[in-house]
Amino acid sequence: MVGKKSGKALLREEGLERTDNNMEMTSWPVIQAINQKNYYTDYLKRDEQILAFRSQREEDRNKMIKQARDRDRALAQGHIVEPEGDVDMEDGDEEAEDEASSGAKTIVIHLGSQNLRVGLANDALPKTVPMVIARRAQRSESEENDGEPAPKRAKLSNGLPPPEPEKRFGEDFAKKFSGMSQDLKVRMRMNKRKVLPQSRDMVTSYNRRNTYDTITEHNDTMRIEWTDTSNSPEYITGKAALRIPDKSTPRYKLYWPIRYGWLNEQDYESKRFLYDDIRIILEEAIRTQLELNLKTREEWAQYSVVIVTPDYYERTYVTGLLDMAITEFGFGRVCFFQESLACSFGAGFTTCCVVDIGAQKTAISCVEDGMILDNSRVNLKYGGRDITEMFVKMIIYNHFPYSELNLNRRYDFQLAEELKAKYCTMTEADISVQLYDFHLRAPNQDTRKYTFKIYDEVILAPMGLFRPQVLEDNGKLNGRHKLLDRSYDIYDGKSNDPTSTAQAEILTSIAPPEVLNSTNKSFGLPTNGHTNGLLPNGSATKDESFNDSRRPSFSNIKEIDATPQPSAASSPVRQSNLDGTPAPDDVIMDGAEGVPNGYIGQQNLPPPLPRPEEEEPLPLERRDDILPVYPLPAAIVTSITHAARGSSQKTSDLLSGIMLTGGTSVIPGLASHLEDALKGILPGYSKDILIGRPPRELDPQVVAWKGGAVFGRMSRTNDSWINAFLYERLGERVLAHKLMWAW
Template identity: 55%
Template sequence: MVGKKSGKALRDEGLERTDNNMELSSWPQIPAINQKNYYTDYLKRDDQYLAFRLQNEEARTKMTKSAKDKDRALAMAKSNEGGDVEAEAEADGDANMEDAEEVPAETVGSKVIIIHIGSQNLRIGLASDALPKTVPMVIARKSKTSESEDREEPKPKRQKRDDDTPEEPENLFGEEWSSHFSQMSGDLKVHMRQNKRRMLPNSKEMVVNYNRRTNPEIISEHNDPLRVDWTELSNPPPEYIIGQAALRVPDSSNPRYKLYWPIRHGWCNERDYHSKRMLFLDISLILEDAIKTQLGLTSKKDWHQYSCVFVIPDLYEKSYVNQVLEMLMREFAFARVCFIQESLAATFGAGFTSACVVDVGAEKTSICCVEEGMCVENSRVNLKMGGRDVTETFIKMMLHDHFPYADIDLWRRYDWLLAEELKKNICTMNEASVSPQVFDFHLRVSGQDTVKHTFKAFDEVHLAPMGFFEPTLFDNEDKLKGRRKLIEPSFDIYDGSKNDPTSAAQSEIMTALAPPLPPNEKADGDAPVATAEVQATPSKPQPPSALGRIQEQEATPRSSVAGSPAPEAAGTPQAGGSTPAVPAPTSQPARTSIEYRDDILPVFALDNAILTSIAHAARSDEKKMRDFIGGIMIVGGGSLTSGLNLFLEERLQMLRPGFAKDIMIGVPPREMDPQVVVWKGASIFGKLSGTNDSWIGKLEYDRLGHRLMAYKCMWAY
């Protein structure tokens, strides 16, 4: 056994330990975590988010400032004790009172701009204003040709024979459309006889014969008291013209101008634009011009003192909202920005706590149930039809009945304005007003004499707005053109799925309208969807819809959105029917794939869409069902059609006889214009500075960008 070596021996051999008690590394040694007691509160408290920290800091700053002001006032009061000092203080106080009287206090909301963008009109104003300013949401840009010269076919589209000769008026729009129109006319006659309304048996022939033989009257321009002031081009002509002045630029101007509508059918207009940058540039130019001309804020340097409330759709697209937020914060440099949904703003404007809001716009109809200041997410419905469809359908019906102005073309600006005026003055949903009547209109064209036309109309004035309940009557062919050409949907940064807001009511409607997919075809990257899953057949029972479940509980007739399927093409709308046959919705995984399909146009009967929305909002709760069905409020420009409320009530009562006594269609209170209710509600929301925590400031946006929306919105963004 070898003995232990001495220290001298180790040193001689170079093996002596020379450790100076230093660690092997200078990095700190972290002990292992005890897994039994592991806990962290990272991002679990509100005060750890920047948005909430800044709010708390602002509140503390205000509290500190008020405390200092109070201490300063007390100190001043103590120092003013004494005769001469008090007299001087009183004199100073009187002088300050006079100065205060000269400088008026700032009105609440005078520094808040409210913006509501629609497909046809922009409504803008200060929150302190009683009513907004309305500007057409259009811009005219220099071009080689006008929009009417670009189109090969007039609007509405006519059919021609093989020898290029025009068809007879009765066959202008095809046999299928004519038969549908004739069927609706016959149904209206039957309904009017059931309601004991007298009508002449040959009313239609009287109208056609009168329109055939009527002759126009020429009125010289200097004898026309209501002649139009056309937009005169300066020298040099401007690059673009905005708003009402753009609509009054003559079609034959030199140089030519082409109209662009940045918003179409509630979506960004991707069909008429070639780049996303130009699309949002036109939106910013229209907003900038409106702020300068309508609000009088001509200097951009003053805009940083103003806040902005922006109204967005209930079913919005995140890419659009993010782009608008960047525009308002970067280009316009507003101090603060917040967003509010249309239906919630409508309830603010009307003063309702709960309601089913039906917003009928120019090219979009949205339905949403609002409960206690929140939009019920699964009740949101967005339909791509509105007042413009009624205008075009009315002109088609009049042309079918030998309208004296047979060359009308809605691509021409003066013709479109004329058609809009005729629709507003003539169309009605009141059956008592349906009779052969004589009307007249004045055709005013730049550089030509005014032409006065006289014509007769019968049931066209009623059947055109009936298109809301017979959507196959509208021309829906071009509404999906260009969709997703410029703007991609928003995707989740973690799993790559689409994360635009969804709604169970919208999914049910889209499922009803979806044509069957070929077997094993994937929809938007999801799992394969078989034809049987999309198209309900009698052989395969499907789970009932939300509306159907409630009807079964009440044992009421199933004449609703969840009707029995058609024998063969259950998933597709019927060409000649009033309402497309609607199968029961598929299971939840298939709904998502159908909702995101961009080849399905959401155009559906208005009464069935309302009942679908309410059914998903009530969630089988009968009390909620009665509350919503008794609190339906129609707003928007399309709701101005005379008699629409009573007609819609009657339709809903026929579909839901169990709730006939509860159904009530309300109008905005205090005789408020239905077109401005949404804007008015947003202005009220903008004045709630003390309780509104959804404002987005510059510092927050600079640091977090549009990610702030998840913390700032009052709904699940």
């Protein structure tokens, strides 16, 4: 038996014995590990450690020191100083202070999809400029795609459009148009309004046999001065761009840098050209409309700018405008302000639900105590332009005498906008067969005067806000993120664009099944394979009945408010559609049977809206594949639901403070019709629902700009300004410290 060897012998035999001289492997000092139990730091825990706050305090401190020196100088010279310590400032300093407080050196800019509103903060009203630029091109926009007109016409097998106006937009549109007209007759009869039989036949028979009268140019007192392009400028902006003849020499093509509230990536091939066009439009508007001939960078630095941004924005949009304002324009200070908050400032409301219906988008947000409730933000991609297109289709369907109306032509587009502004209404008392006239003014042609009759098209076209299934998609999602990618967090790599649970709920309710099946989360809206009648591109399904009585359902959402509710059998409820119109059978149902969405009409205490959950069902990457198109009343209810969070009092406050803004909100009768629609969805809150417009006879189209002007004049209390010093050192990170909302 072999004896046991010692450990040293094993080390020696195995070659593991240490033979060095105990010297360190390196001369670099060894850093000991941190003791986690005693570890503490105050890094970035005090305002003094953040440059944005420190520079603001240094500026305030320097101002206080200067005031103290002025006070001591005044006392030494024997001047009388008030108890508060106020003294007369030097002439230059007093003039600068007056200009800052009066807004004479502050420019307020509100960018829209169709119009730009710009002005000084001390102006009563802004200047409105079309947000368009014309550049030289081989073909104009009316000559592209082989001159295909807009709205699109159906084509026969031989490639020609059908001669009958009733067939020019397809059977689907004809079926929807007839269904809408029939529903309107039912509603008008229910409201005891007179409906003449054969009204549609009276309109079509008159329009068929009507011709036009020619007016020579020297007899036309309202003739248009078309833009002269003989000197071939590189670009033309504003109203002059819309008055360039379509067949000018050389040709010009119109570009709209902002479409549907987004940067227009579809019509541009370069991100640089897109931002250049925005810069040129802004610069030309400031120089021509505000009469500020600023040439050097020192002159631009004397002015500050307030930019009104959307509530549901994209980060790349805000950061791009910030870089443009400081780097390219050279403004001294830049400040950002959200649209709904600007509307509340301009109207003087502290708690309200702002419904901004613009030309190409509709934004809904709830404001409470000077802050926008993030989860209440809703952004829908339809507006006044969709109403114009629907109105054109309907009047052509009824044998409009000028059947060649093409929205791709500039003079036709302006004519269609004029007809919509004059005749569209939502007041049922104004619906009857009426005779109107208009003048067609085209370049190099004599003016033509048409007379035509019109019936229910004036109310059915704006009804697209309540029944968006009839609106066309028009490729609104084409080119999304082709030039500008989403903003991503540098740490986790996820998109950090703002989100809203109200917007997510709407997208969930209209999403196709394949998108919903991509996640196992449930947001609370029952899908049941529905897409709410909308395909992924937002168009209506062909097999869907137009009399859609579905309503936004909250049956799967947890209800946290424990307010006692009376018996359901004590309150009758009228069944209604999404737009508030009665269902075809117009049934009054008692008890729990047939009560829409569990809402029970109560005489004293309305039930609280269900409290939605916080989780967001759709991945951010899939949301850009769904066009947000949803009935306006249901979208308002969704926004208020997520803002109230189950509180009956807050729900009542928001419902009683709904404010309509935007250019499309001026349609007569829209507020009362929307109010009736909301009462049909929320019968328990009928007494609280109140829709109004901005007070003091302020134009709803400029109320957001007016709020930005009020904010820009708050020089003493506004600490949201970003100057070139901060932007040079911090870049876009300064927005996290300077914006009024969570960045």
